[in-house]
Amino acid sequence: MKTPLDTDFNTDFANQIAQLEAYNKHHYRPNSYLHKWWARRCGSxxxxxxxxxxxxxxxxxxxxxxxxxxxxxLDPMMGGGTTLHEAIRLDAHVVGADLEPIPVLQARATLTPVDMVALEKAYKQFYTALRKEITPFFQTKCPQTGVETPINYTLYGVKRICNGRSVIMVDSLVLRVESDGSTVQLCPRCHAVLVDTAVCSCGDSAEKPPLLEKGTKIFAEQPAEFEDDYSIPHYQRYVPLALVMRCPRQKGLRFKAPDGHDLALLALADDLRQTLPFDRADFAIEPGRKSRQLTPREIDNYLDLFSSRQLLYLHHAIQLLPQFPPEIRLNLGLLVSTSLEFNSMLCGYKGKNKRRAGAIRHTFSHHAYSFPYTALENNPVYPRKASGTLQKLFQSRVRNGRLWAQKPRERVIGKRYSVSGKRLSVNSKLPFVEIVGERDAGVEVQQVVEMTAEQVPSFLLLQGSSTALDLPDSSVDFIVTDPPYFDSVQYSDLAAFFRVWLRHLLPDAANWAYDTQESAVDPHQLDSESRYTELMSGIFAECRRVLKGENGRFIFTFHHWNPKGWAALTVALRQAGFALVNRYVVYSENPISVHISGMKALLHDAILVFAPKEAVDMVWERPSHINQSDSEQFCYDCGTFLGWVLQQDVVETAVQDLWQEALL
Structure with missing residues (x-):
C-alpha cells in the first residue's frame, strides 16, 4: 500500500509557510521552545x-x-521534539528517543497537560521566594532622583594588558543612542557615565586603567599589543562599568557608574560565593569540539563562567525546587536552566541602539562560545518582563506555550480562508487561524503496547542510544526524524553548559551519567567519519526492525555539501535495507541567521522518503550532474543521486568514491 507522500508533496505551499516561520520559529510553535536546543526545523x-x-x-x-x-x-533522534509535537496534534501516538536528557525532559514537560492555575501559583511562589533572596544584591539608587530601584543589568569591560599597561576593553564607549540622537557613553579616562553632550572634567588626572574600544590599533602612540592574564578565573577578568535601571519616577533607561555601595554589594556576593556548596569537580569542563574554545583561555570549570550573583541565584533556585510536585518542579527547573543562556558572563551587550529589540546577546547566539569585550550581567529576578529574566521567560516559554498548546494556530497563506468549504476565522492582525479540535499534549505511557486505537493520543519517551530501542519488532507505523549531520555543530558538547546545572536542579528527572560517546556526532575524540557511519547504521537498523512491513515509511530531512556526509548516510541506509521512494526539497533556513551568515550554507532541506527495499519498485536514474550553484537544485539532485546509489550493487568502499566523483 502506498502513502500519499510517496507521490505527492506540496512544495510550493511548504516553501511559502517555511519562509515565514524560519525567521521566528518560536513564535509559530511556542510550546516546543521551553528550553534551549539547536537546529530545529520548521514545524510547518x-x-x-x-x-x-x-x-x-x-x-x-x-x-x-x-x-x-x-x-x-517514532522519532529516534528527537532533539527539539518537532516530530512529537506535530504528530500528537494530529491525534497520533508518538515515541521519542534521544541520548541527551534535555530533549527528553523538554518533551515530557511540554507534552504533559498541566493545570495552569497550579503552575502559575507555583511560579509566583517560587519567584517571590527567589526574589527575596537575590534582589538585595541587585539594588541601586537612581543617579537622578536617589530613589532605590532594581538593577536591570550591569555592563562590564574585560581587563587586559596593552603595551605593558593595564587597560579595560569594551566593545564601544557608546552605551546608548536614543531615538533623538542623544547618547550615553563612558569616559575613557575615569569611567564616568556621560549623558548626551556632557564633557567629563577629569582631565588627565584619572587614576583608573584607560578604557579602549575593540579594534584599537594604537595606544600611547605605539602599535597596540595585547596580553591577557588567564591566571585568574574568567568571571574575575571583568570590571563593572555601568548599572542600567528604570527609575520609578522617570521614564526610560538610566545608566550610572557603580558607586561605593554598589561595589560593596558585589564584594559581598563574591564573599558568599566561597560558601556555596558547589563541588568544582561536578562542573569540570570536558573538552569537546566546541568546549575546546574555552581551553586557550584557561577556562576549565563551568562555575567560572558565572558571576557571584548568578551563582547565588542558582543556589537558591536549587534549594527551593524540591518543595514542588514533580510536574511543577520539571517546568520550573527547565525554566531556570534555559534562563542561563541570558544569565552568564558570556552574554554580550546589543542595546546600544534603542530601536534594536533586547539588550542581551545571549550565550549561544553564534552556536558556539564567544567572549564579548562588553559583558552583560542580567538580573534574573528583575520585576519587569525584560529580556532574559524569569518574568519574561515564564511568559514566553511557559505561559504562552501552554496556552498555545490548548488552541494551536497556523499561519494562513495567501487568500485561503476555508477548509472543506468551511470558512476559517482569522483571530489576530496577522492571518493566523486556530485549528479547532487539536491539542499539543497527550498522556505519557511506559510501553508501546499501551498505544491502542482506543487510547487518547499518548507519548512514550526513551532516554538512551537509538542503536538499541526498547521497542518490539514492527511496532511503529512511521518514522519521521531529522538526523544529526555529519561534522555538524556539537550540540551535545554545548548542552553540557546546561546539563551540569540541570542535574542539580532536577537530580532525579533523568539519567545524568549517560555515555556521550554514543552520540551520533560525538563531542569528544570519537567524532570521526567511521564512528558517525557506525552509529547511524545502528540507528537505521533499529528503525528497520521496529518499522511495520511494506506500509511503513522512514522519512527524514537532510542536507550537506560534504560528499562524506552523503556517503555515510548511504552506507547506513544500505546496511539497514532501505530504498528511496521519493524526495522533495523545501526551504529550511533563514539566510540572515547569525550562525550561517557569511557561510556557504544550504538554505534548503531534502525530504527523503524511504521504505524497506523489498517494498520499493521505483528505479532511479543517475542524474547527469549535480548542480552546486543553487541550494534547492543541489538538494534535489543529491536526493536523486542517493536513490540511484542505493540501487547499485557496489561494495561499501565504492560508495564514497561515487559521491566524491559526483560532488567534485
Missing amino acids: TFRLILKQLVEDEARRDYYAPGGLAGKII
Whole structure:
C-alpha cells in the first residue's frame, strides 16, 4: 500500500509557510521552545510531511485537524521534539528517543497537560521566594532622583594588558543612542557615565586603567599589543562599568557608574560565593569540539563562567525546587536552566541602539562560545518582563506555550480562508487561524503496547542510544526524524553548559551519567567519519526492525555539501535495507541567521522518503550532474543521486568514491 507522500508533496505551499516561520520559529510553535536546543526545523514542514501520511483525503488538508488517530510515529533522534509535537496534534501516538536528557525532559514537560492555575501559583511562589533572596544584591539608587530601584543589568569591560599597561576593553564607549540622537557613553579616562553632550572634567588626572574600544590599533602612540592574564578565573577578568535601571519616577533607561555601595554589594556576593556548596569537580569542563574554545583561555570549570550573583541565584533556585510536585518542579527547573543562556558572563551587550529589540546577546547566539569585550550581567529576578529574566521567560516559554498548546494556530497563506468549504476565522492582525479540535499534549505511557486505537493520543519517551530501542519488532507505523549531520555543530558538547546545572536542579528527572560517546556526532575524540557511519547504521537498523512491513515509511530531512556526509548516510541506509521512494526539497533556513551568515550554507532541506527495499519498485536514474550553484537544485539532485546509489550493487568502499566523483 502506498502513502500519499510517496507521490505527492506540496512544495510550493511548504516553501511559502517555511519562509515565514524560519525567521521566528518560536513564535509559530511556542510550546516546543521551553528550553534551549539547536537546529530545529520548521514545524510547518513536518506538519505537511505528516499530513501526507493521512489516509482520509479530507483530513489531509494542512488546516484540517487530526488525521493520524491510532498511528504510532517514532522519532529516534528527537532533539527539539518537532516530530512529537506535530504528530500528537494530529491525534497520533508518538515515541521519542534521544541520548541527551534535555530533549527528553523538554518533551515530557511540554507534552504533559498541566493545570495552569497550579503552575502559575507555583511560579509566583517560587519567584517571590527567589526574589527575596537575590534582589538585595541587585539594588541601586537612581543617579537622578536617589530613589532605590532594581538593577536591570550591569555592563562590564574585560581587563587586559596593552603595551605593558593595564587597560579595560569594551566593545564601544557608546552605551546608548536614543531615538533623538542623544547618547550615553563612558569616559575613557575615569569611567564616568556621560549623558548626551556632557564633557567629563577629569582631565588627565584619572587614576583608573584607560578604557579602549575593540579594534584599537594604537595606544600611547605605539602599535597596540595585547596580553591577557588567564591566571585568574574568567568571571574575575571583568570590571563593572555601568548599572542600567528604570527609575520609578522617570521614564526610560538610566545608566550610572557603580558607586561605593554598589561595589560593596558585589564584594559581598563574591564573599558568599566561597560558601556555596558547589563541588568544582561536578562542573569540570570536558573538552569537546566546541568546549575546546574555552581551553586557550584557561577556562576549565563551568562555575567560572558565572558571576557571584548568578551563582547565588542558582543556589537558591536549587534549594527551593524540591518543595514542588514533580510536574511543577520539571517546568520550573527547565525554566531556570534555559534562563542561563541570558544569565552568564558570556552574554554580550546589543542595546546600544534603542530601536534594536533586547539588550542581551545571549550565550549561544553564534552556536558556539564567544567572549564579548562588553559583558552583560542580567538580573534574573528583575520585576519587569525584560529580556532574559524569569518574568519574561515564564511568559514566553511557559505561559504562552501552554496556552498555545490548548488552541494551536497556523499561519494562513495567501487568500485561503476555508477548509472543506468551511470558512476559517482569522483571530489576530496577522492571518493566523486556530485549528479547532487539536491539542499539543497527550498522556505519557511506559510501553508501546499501551498505544491502542482506543487510547487518547499518548507519548512514550526513551532516554538512551537509538542503536538499541526498547521497542518490539514492527511496532511503529512511521518514522519521521531529522538526523544529526555529519561534522555538524556539537550540540551535545554545548548542552553540557546546561546539563551540569540541570542535574542539580532536577537530580532525579533523568539519567545524568549517560555515555556521550554514543552520540551520533560525538563531542569528544570519537567524532570521526567511521564512528558517525557506525552509529547511524545502528540507528537505521533499529528503525528497520521496529518499522511495520511494506506500509511503513522512514522519512527524514537532510542536507550537506560534504560528499562524506552523503556517503555515510548511504552506507547506513544500505546496511539497514532501505530504498528511496521519493524526495522533495523545501526551504529550511533563514539566510540572515547569525550562525550561517557569511557561510556557504544550504538554505534548503531534502525530504527523503524511504521504505524497506523489498517494498520499493521505483528505479532511479543517475542524474547527469549535480548542480552546486543553487541550494534547492543541489538538494534535489543529491536526493536523486542517493536513490540511484542505493540501487547499485557496489561494495561499501565504492560508495564514497561515487559521491566524491559526483560532488567534485
